Amino acid sequence: MEIDRRAFARALIAPLVVLPATTPAAAVALRDLVPGGWLIGVAINQNQSDGRDAIAVDLVTTHFNAISPENLLKFQSVQPQPGAFTFDAQDRYVAFGRDRGMAVIGHTLVWHSQTPAWVWAGRDGGLADRATMLERMRTHITTLVGRYKGQIRGWDVVNEALNDDGTLRDSPWRRGIGDDYIAQAFAFARQADPGAELYYNDYNLATRPEKRAGAIRIIRDLQQRGLRIDAVGEQGHWRLESPTTLEIDQAISDLRATGLKVMVTELDVNLLPQAGPPTRGQPPPGSNPYENGLPDDVQQALAKRYADAFRVFLKHRDDITRVTFWGVSDGDSWLNRGRANHPLLWDRQRQPKPAFDEVAKVLMAK
Numbered sequence: 001m002e003i004d005r006r007a008f009a010r011a012l013i014a015p016l017v018v019l020p021a022t023t024p025a026a027a028v029a030l031r032d033l034v035p036g037g038w039l040i041g042v043a044i045n046q047n048q049s050d051g052r053d054a055i056a057v058d059l060v061t062t063h064f065n066a067i068s069p070e071n072l073l074k075f076q077s078v079q080p081q082p083g084a085f086t087f088d089a090q091d092r093y094v095a096f097g098r099d100r101g102m103a104v105i106g107h108t109l110v111w112h113s114q115t116p117a118w119v120w121a122g123r124d125g126g127l128a129d130r131a132t133m134l135e136r137m138r139t140h141i142t143t144l145v146g147r148y149k150g151q152i153r154g155w156d157v158v159n160e161a162l163n164d165d166g167t168l169r170d171s172p173w174r175r176g177i178g179d180d181y182i183a184q185a186f187a188f189a190r191q192a193d194p195g196a197e198l199y200y201n202d203y204n205l206a207t208r209p210e211k212r213a214g215a216i217r218i219i220r221d222l223q224q225r226g227l228r229i230d231a232v233g234e235q236g237h238w239r240l241e242s243p244t245t246l247e248i249d250q251a252i253s254d255l256r257a258t259g260l261k262v263m264v265t266e267l268d269v270n271l272l273p274q275a276g277p278p279t280r281g282q283p284p285p286g287s288n289p290y291e292n293g294l295p296d297d298v299q300q301a302l303a304k305r306y307a308d309a310f311r312v313f314l315k316h317r318d319d320i321t322r323v324t325f326w327g328v329s330d331g332d333s334w335l336n337r338g339r340a341n342h343p344l345l346w347d348r349q350r351q352p353k354p355a356f357d358e359v360a361k362v363l364m365a366k
């Protein structure tokens with residue numbers, strides 16, 4: 001067969017010459033661009049950890065070195081009924097990450113949401129007493145953390161324990177056990193896997209200085225009790241304008257001043273207006289502006305937003321240990337909820353967006 005030698009030579013050099021300059025998206029993997037020692041993570045759903053969503057699996061495998069379970073390790077997924085632990089899909093999630101050499105994150109042990117009512121229920125229909133609730137907490141943590149001992153890198157031990165004003169949220173955990181429920185959870189987790197990293201995780205720590213102060217009080221209390229806590233997670237459910245880069249910068253500095261490492265654990269950028277509940281199954285009028293796609297100016301604003309955020313993260317490269325996106329692509333995001341949101345780096349067709357290119361560029365220039 002006759003070979004067109006010039007075409008052959010062009011084909012050989014084309015990817016080398018053209019791709020890195022014009023389409024970093026096609027040529028780079030985020031995990032290769034982040035500072036040494038950093039984890040760059042993504043939350044995955046069960047379709048992904050079970051391998052059914054092949055395109056997403058490919059993106060996760062290529063670009064990330066850490067995974068978080070979007071829902072699988074929450075209380076209601078693991079122990080929906082007293083003592084009835086389910087571990088099949090959970091085992092596959094852990095194997096997914098370990099097979100790929102990734103850091104596998106556990107989310108979350110103690111939270112007021114996605115926790116079945118029986119956990120807090122007393123015999124008389126009221127709240128369980130302290131001893132009963134503590135025992136349920138201990139059993140849950142010991143069984144779950146113990147099962148993945150040495151396999152899960154770190155746990156969000158307590159999630160969202162604070163109100164926006166920095167006071168402790170009046171969750172059933174707190175009402176049943178008392179303010180020390182947080183310390184108890186950290187102590188149980190430590191006993192179950194002394195090698196696992198333990199985290200406190202919350203949102204609005206950048207936008208609300210008073211809430212951040214509350215998180216710092218929780219951290220100091222754990223430290224004074226001599227309990228293990230390794231890092232604090234600001235979830236990073238952000239919008240285009242809020243928090244400002246200055247606020248992000250300040251939050252990282254303040255949290256780091258506790259001596260803990262800082263993580264951005266659930267990063268996404270909500271582009272939709274606040275909206276009331278759907279009427280007759282439809283989003284309220286005007287609340288779904290990007291149903292048919294993202295206009296170019298918003299697409300560029302999102303790209304700039306991510307680039308600015310990553311510049312701040314890089315400024316704090318020695319303070320931050322992990323940045324995790326809350327979902328693979330726009331279609332996967334919890335932020336859709338009946339509308340079309342566009343909060344992540346890959347679009348609904350699983351194509352990289354300008355935001356991906358900008359993040360890659362910022363990381364490449366570091």
Ligand code: G3I
Pocket residue numbers: 070071113114159235266334
């Ligand atoms: O699995 C059921 C399915 O069987 C049912 O048909 C369907 C009908 O609504 O619901 C499905 O469960 C949903 C579940 O996600 C799995 O998709 C729940 O309704 C829904 O409420 C749940 O939302 C999750 C949310 O946490 C619950 O609070 C989101 O996926 C998840 O992304 C989100 O993650 C949280 C973090 O854990 C903590 N920080 C905030 C973050 C965003 O809310």
